[in-house]
Amino acid sequence: MTTAQLVLVQGEGVHASGCGDTTADGAVDERTESGRGPVPSDLRRRRVLAATVTCVAERGIAGTTADDIARRAGCSRATLYRLFPGGMDAVLAAMAEAELRRFQAELAEAIDRAGTLADALVAGMLGAGRVLTGHPVLARLLADEPGVILPLVTFEHEERLLAAAARWAAPHLARWLDPAAAARVGEWVARIVDAYAMDAAAQLTDEAWVRRLVDTVVLPGVAAMTSAADDRGGPGRPTPGPLAGRASSPPAALSTPPIPDAPHRPTDSAPTDRPHRPTD
């Protein structure tokens, strides 16, 4: 259990190439393998990752072997290990990362299409709600292997998810909010999603409900935030840097393609990551 759990977070250092193209349905283009020379390893990797999604969705992490994935991807076990030298651990980590990137890309598109802050927040929450309720791997793990998935999304990891969500969302909300307020609103909305996700995720897919929440709860808060910032002559929050203090990755992350580091932290790296923990 613990191995499997580390596996999913150990995305650091494993970078899925060809991100964004992995399909959740595990569809594999059979034709490419025939004829024209060697299949690019990019494509092979994507096939393996798609197959991983399908296998884990069907059987969970504990029930999935490298052989299952290789068979489903139409490659040999040796090929799988050549593409992912870390074996199952690396495959699962790369799958998690690829799925996360795909989710972010979809979310970014929906948010960037929005005309108003309210529309952007609604789009973000609905997108998150749909993934939470509809992603086959997530659904399988929550149902059958909560011991694997929950440690990745609660307490310390929840902190990192929230921080990552805030960092990620800030540039997408920059059209309407200054950077500090954007990060704060990003974290807030992520927290709302998180707070309803476990037992009320269906509400997060109900557009009317989400819009009402944004209109009645979030927007008044945003107004209060801004008025306080005016009063105190500073943005967002009176006390020092919302996220700057705990983010271990460079602030440049705001302008580069937003890849949250959150779910990829191995538990062991936690100490360097938690400046506030009373280690003294």
Added chain:
Amino acid sequence: MPGTPASARPSTRQRILDATYACVARWGIAKTTLEDAAREAGVSRATVYRHFPGGRDELVDAVIVWQFLEFFARLYEEVHDADSLEEVLTRALVFARRAMLEHEVLQRLLETEPELLLPKMTIEAERVEGMVAGFLLPYVARQGVAPGVDVHEAADYLARMTLSLIAAPGSWDLSDPAQVADVVRVELLAWLVPPADG
């Protein structure tokens, strides 16, 4: 009287829970056996089974539930005489966060055996959420809400967000009164409480 509901025999049951908790604190969840708990409590295996027919797993679950309720009982003590919704939430965030960080056993188990602890805690948290919302409801009703806002929904929102902040404050430092006041004012109450200057 074998088969008597556990609640009717609080002392033995409680002694077993205390003993199991001591074992879990010492050895962790996975390594605590029913025999350990029985020895520590000074009772026989049969006695433990009488109170916890499901054996070791039921025993460990019961300890988690008990500790969870204990925690929220302390939280209730801390906030129950507050005058306003704002005061309840402020006190709750400060107290609960500190209590959680100071809970050595909890912190160690979160480090070492999260996969055993969290599924159970998540289930309990959902139950507690309802309790917290119920506790907040009269405060929300007294506070008043905007037209079209349902007080139950408001209390539900506040319960969920407060529990989320306690478990994972994110960028908030809940030991800093200014930050607590800020998150209560904006993220929790802005939609219910008119701004001070407005």
